[in-house]
């Protein structure tokens with residue numbers, strides 16, 4: 069299995085290279101040269117596998133000969149052993165043909181654990197083999213930071229620096245980062261906003277000369293293909309429960325950076341019987357504008373009650389465009405970079421092709437709260453605000469179809485109390501393993517919003533750890 073860049077100027081790479089870099093050197097994103105197909109018979113033989121066993125079968129199709137089967141099996145088993153629910157990703161029924169797939173039973177209570185717990189272990193495996201150290205640098209406005217730190221805090225060959233906007237993340241989110249034990253993880257509170265953090269990270273990646281000899285930076289946001297790969301598994305895990313009745317299922321996905329739903333798109337390409345993929349957005353609705361009007365343009369970013377979906381431009385959408393444009397890398401680049409000047413559109417046929425797979429719905433804060441309340445009153449089940457946008461979108465997009473719709477429950481409601489309280493409900497307690505979060509000791513460093521300050525912090529810290 070080889071990976072190519074959506075910008076077309078990077079030679080094909082192995083899985084190991086893709087994992088260890090993240091972004092392609094030409095500025096593009098890595099995608100599989102061709103998506104592995106799984107025939108129906110093989111798929112049916114997976115029906116009764118446990119989550120980790122299924123993950124092994126799917127992931128090995130993407131890691132190719134980068135990693136031996138027995139090693140991969142161990143890594144995958146260890147990864148999903150840290151989840152608190154024996155099913156790992158339990159499916160919960162709400163109404164008729166309406167389900168939620170609970171993806172919040174990992175250490176940090178959001179679906180990002182599925183990929184980042186695996187990524188940390190894969191990194192350590194490859195780096196130990198190479199006897200090489202790397203530094204992870206990332207910016208977070210919420211869930212990615214803690215999930216990445218939890219995933220990598222045991223990694224012997226990884227030092228980690230996570231930037232977040234000082235005083236601008238929720239207390240639970242901040243404490244999930246700043247209370248993590250691990251001498252290799254560093255929470256850096258930058259005196260600026262999330263965009264400032266991201267700009268610093270991007271600049272540091274494009275000029276890595278400040279790192280000590282032999283070090284390189286690794287990106288762990290969802291541009292790293294290994295994260296997408298891990299997320300394909302739960303689409304299979306859920307849809308396999310319905311294959312007996314020959315029913316194609318639809319998925320409704322609370323969407324920000326388009327990583328999670330792109331994994332669903334790959335599952336469909338692999339042969340999983342998926343009917344529709346529903347893109348749920350909040351008021352930051354660039355993807356909904358594209359799907360409903362064929363207009364892809366920038367608008368002001370607004371803070372919402374579902375902060376992990378507050379994204380102006382979804383970086384993984386580029387991966388889908390590469391496919392939609394039949395791997396024409398020049399068109400991808402023109403479309404993506406042209407966004408800064410003009411409204412972008414695709415041809416009528418391309419738009420039809422996109423609409424044959426995806427549906428979309430924009431759900432504002434008020435409707436999000438209404439949905440949380442309605443579902444609680446109907447089914448005594450509490451949704452987090454991100455998941456609520458997905459449930460609402462599923463209801464809006466059902467149309468005449470009577471197929472099962474599975475809504476991805478991307479976070480635990482205890483993480484996002486503001487929306488729950490606005491819905492007039494009581495915030496549930498944090499699960500046992502985080503029950504004392506508010507009493508734990510915090511560790512973080514406040515830095516000015518400057519590239520140089522971040523660079524020197526990393527230099528000093530890497531020297532100290534040598």
Ligand SMILES: *Cc1c(COP(=O)(O)O)cnc(C)c1O
Pocket residue numbers: 178179180211212290322323324325326327328329376377454478479
């Ligand atoms: C990251 C996140 C999302 C958005 O996922 P993308 O892969 O960026 O589309 C949705 N909900 C929650 C809770 C998240 O943490």
